[in-house]
Amino acid sequence: xxxxxxxxxxxxxxxxxxxxxxxxxxxxxxxxxxxxxxxxxxxxxxxxxxxxxxxxxxxxxxxxxxxxxxxxxxxxxxxxxxxxxxxxxxxxxxxxxxxxxxxxxxxxxxxxxxxxxxxxxxxxxxxxxxxxxxxxxxxxxxxxxxxxxxxxxxxxxxxxxxxxxxxxxxxxxxxxxxxxxxxxxxxxxxxxxxxxxxxxxxxxxxxxxxxxxxxxxxxxxxxxxxxxxxxxxxxxxxxxxxxxxxxxxxxxxxxxxxxxxxxxxxxxxxxxxxxxxxxxxxxxxxxxxxxxxxxxxxxxxxxxxxxxxxxxxxxxxxxxxxxxxxxxxxxxxxxxxxxxxxxxxxxxxxxxxxxxxxxxxxxxxxxxxxxxxxxxxxxxxxxxxxxxxxxxxxxxxxxxxxxxxxxxxxxxxxxxxxxxxxxx
Numbered sequence: 001x002x003x004x005x006x007x008x009x010x011x012x013x014x015x016x017x018x019x020x021x022x023x024x025x026x027x028x029x030x031x032x033x034x035x036x037x038x039x040x041x042x043x044x045x046x047x048x049x050x051x052x053x054x055x056x057x058x059x060x061x062x063x064x065x066x067x068x069x070x071x072x073x074x075x076x077x078x079x080x081x082x083x084x085x086x087x088x089x090x091x092x093x094x095x096x097x098x099x100x101x102x103x104x105x106x107x108x109x110x111x112x113x114x115x116x117x118x119x120x121x122x123x124x125x126x127x128x129x130x131x132x133x134x135x136x137x138x139x140x141x142x143x144x145x146x147x148x149x150x151x152x153x154x155x156x157x158x159x160x161x162x163x164x165x166x167x168x169x170x171x172x173x174x175x176x177x178x179x180x181x182x183x184x185x186x187x188x189x190x191x192x193x194x195x196x197x198x199x200x201x202x203x204x205x206x207x208x209x210x211x212x213x214x215x216x217x218x219x220x221x222x223x224x225x226x227x228x229x230x231x232x233x234x235x236x237x238x239x240x241x242x243x244x245x246x247x248x249x250x251x252x253x254x255x256x257x258x259x260x261x262x263x264x265x266x267x268x269x270x271x272x273x274x275x276x277x278x279x280x281x282x283x284x285x286x287x288x289x290x291x292x293x294x295x296x297x298x299x300x301x302x303x304x305x306x307x308x309x310x311x312x313x314x315x316x317x318x319x320x321x322x323x324x325x326x327x328x329x330x331x332x333x334x335x336x337x338x339x340x341x342x343x344x345x346x347x348x349x350x351x352x353x354x355x356x357x358x359x360x361x362x363x364x365x366x367x368x369x370x371x372x373x374x375x376x377x378x379x380x381x382x383x384x385x386x387x388x389x390x391x392x393x394x395x396x397x398x399x400x401x402x403x404x405x406x407x408x409x410x411x412x413x414x415x416x417x418x419x420x421x422x423x424x
Contacts, residue, residue: 019065121261148179148182209269324336384411
């Protein structure tokens with residue numbers, strides 16, 4: 001164990017916290033293709049805010065963490081951890097391009113006796129059937145003869161400062177019993193709550209992909225309930241509060257489902273099932289329900305405006321929040337964009353305000369402009385799309401922000417009910 005030298009490939013929301021943690025016990029190098037990302041990290045700042053400046057600087061100064069975009073810096077490592085994104089394309093088909101690229105990187109540096117562990121979310125079989133053949137081809141080495149592999153799915157929750165990587169329980173697995181033991185011992189050595197050793201790599205892959213699929217389906221159910229209860233004139237939050245008094249009721253809240261996990265992982269499982277000739281009806285029905293919630297919020301807001309006699313055409317509407325979840329700058333696959341695009345169809349004058357999101361990143365990813373400060377103008381409607389701390393603590397003066405006759409739609413139900421016109 002003392003001779004373990006770790007390389008973490010991919011320094012995003014998953015890889016950086018993991019590299020920082022490993023560096024407290026092992027010689028660790030973080031590798032990323034982005035020179036700008038590496039330069040910022042070595043200067044002591046993580047733009048994703050997943051690792052505090054204090055922790056990052058401590059890891060670099062006192063534990064020797066090196067972040068690099070030079071592949072030669074990871075050649076001396078013997079335990080490679082791949083933590084790159086696994087997105088879907090425009091047709092919601094799994095896009096394994098980042099994994100193939102990372103596997104090629106591993107193939108260029110891996111040596112006999114080394115181990116590669118994948119953390120990226122995939123459907124069962126991807127590690128052994130898709131990734132490792134790439135490592136074999138590039139390296140010229142044979143899997144389970146010259147090098148070995150494991151899978152330990154990431155469980156990072158962006159913006160969550162309670163369930164940080166060192167506090168979560170990790171699933172581990174290996175391609176041989178000896179490798180499974182090594183992978184488990186390496187991870188267990190830095191985790192406070194230990195590990196669960198899965199019986200195989202495919203079991204570990206399947207466990208990860210159903211974690212988020214289950215949550216996606218549960219949220220889809222309450223989203224559908226919200227639509228039904230709105231038609232009935234019943235407040236959904238009141239219903240959930242009442243039902244939640246039963247000891248085994250699973251309390252979930254309706255809302256937008258975006259981000260890089262819950263809204264993506266079910267498609268990986270669905271495609272895997274379809275390849276085997278099975279149509280996953282519940283999984284895909286849940287996805288359709290959740291993907292339609294942004295347009296639903298926009299339509300509900302417009303209906304409320306019309307009921308109050310507010311002209312929708314060219315009206316000023318402010319969307320508060322753009323990140324996919326509260327209190328973090330992550331805008332990956334945010335479904336707030338669906339609200340924006342649906343409102344565009346009504347020719348409304350839309351302003352997006354988010355104190356957390358980077359306007360440059362949003363412009364690059366979505367082609368729209370957002371602001372970090374409230375503009376000095378009046379709006380006919382406000383949609384609170386994200387439950388940022390600033391919104392929860394009511395730091396917004398709505399009397400100054402909105403016209404006298406206005407609509408407030410509260411997607412996350414964070415405001416007192418009597419102050420809003422509608423909510424999920």
